[in-house]
Amino acid sequence: MGVASVPSQGRPVGSSRGQAARIRILGVSHTYAGRGMPVKALENINLTVEPGQFLSIIGPSGCGKSTLLRIVAGLVRSSDGEVVFEVDSGPVRELPGGDIGFVFQDSVLLPWKTVWDNVIFPLQVLGRTGPQAEATIRELLELAGLRGFERALPKELSGGMRQRVSIVRALAMEPRVLLMDEPFGALDALTRDRLNIELLRLWDQHPMTILFVTHSIEEAVFLSDRVVVMSPRPGRIVEDLAIELDRPRAIEVRDEPAFRKYVAHLRGLLG
């Protein structure tokens, strides 16, 4: 269980709003009180995610991956340990509003708002609208292949398009940290491949630290600088693997022997 911290490979790590954050997860354990028996979801998680790094978490269902993301997001208070963010101004327990983007498993859009309004609404809440923000949104919608759908309502979009909207919504805030909980789990393989490529491109242009939860080993290897494997509940880190494949990565990288080796190694761990 070598906790290797791999610096991002010479990538720019600052967005226009400041540097991506380093995430330090320090001895985090979590037990849900629940009804009846308490459920121990996480046990002593220690993890440092470098600024601008793309880190994926894989592990069996119920091992506490979502719980870990929620703790990092500050949506759940861990029963033990702490999460510290290191930004240019120093270490902080909590980032300001809008510095953490969260993409849920199912797109969570406001059904009564158009695509455009859905994407801009976090910025309205943050009081950060303006010509520049709107230019960014237009660029992101373009990149995500949503141009021309600004006026559409969520119900008029396909599942994959909705998920792209919620990713664009998260990116439009230019967060320092992006947490993604199986964002493509509900999509077919082809759409998933396309969105993987799009996500990497967006990340390339808007650098941020990404924690990405997935059930797909291939997806994790394809996207990440690092893949962390968790044990069955209570979740512990059993492997921390640096993925040293060149970027930018094309879909064909999956046919390379190095890629297959990583996948085989991880598959062996998950049994």
Added chain:
Amino acid sequence: MKRRLWDTVIQIGVFFAVILAWHLYVTWGNVPSFVLPGPGPVLAKIVEIAKNGSLWRHAGMTFYEIVVGFAFGTALGALVGYVLAHWRTLENLLQPYILFAQTAPKIALIPLFVIWFGLGMTSKIVLIVSNVFFPVMINTMLGLRSVPAELNELMTLLKASRWQRLFHIEIPSAFPLFMAGLRLAIIQATIAAIVAEWIAGDVGLGFLLVYGNTTYDAHLLLAAVVATNVVGIACYLALLAIERRLLRWQAQETAAHLENTAA
């Protein structure tokens, strides 16, 4: 459009058919007019009381009570619904009392209200408020609870204020259920107003009903029934119009916003 036109034609047709049936039943069946007057004499009675002004006085009073009671009851119901939706402990604490108060027939309380608040306006308004309050409160609560958990979490990540949550997420999410509550409430308000006037009062359509009844004036009684229905339906339709207005307003806001931001 064509379909709606047809629906309207059919509705009007049915209305006149019912009136006609009523007329034929009364004339051919030789029904004495103190039992059931025909539509003609009832209409004449309505015209009569409209001319001498008593219709407007009574209907106006009833309408006024409904509007005031509905407004207070809605405000109170929405406020308490909001508080309870966000404060589960309090809700759990109050749950049994709410259930009790909600299911208790509040109409039966009017003599008590009369003792507490007198024969005047107050006791009537209190009765209406108590009938409007529960549907509005319950539906406000259900509406606010229908906000998806992830949307609330999104607002937490944005460190949104209570007001931002309310305006961005909660009001739009809760709107349909809230309006459904208002529709139930406006009907309750109408019934409560009539019953209150019936039991305690010397003015209002409810009073007119009782007056027609006790003086064996079937014409007046039926005229009052018709007027009551008209007031009730008018209130209901006004509410629907407001609802539609609000929905259109929101759609326009969105459209206008897009207009401004489009490249």
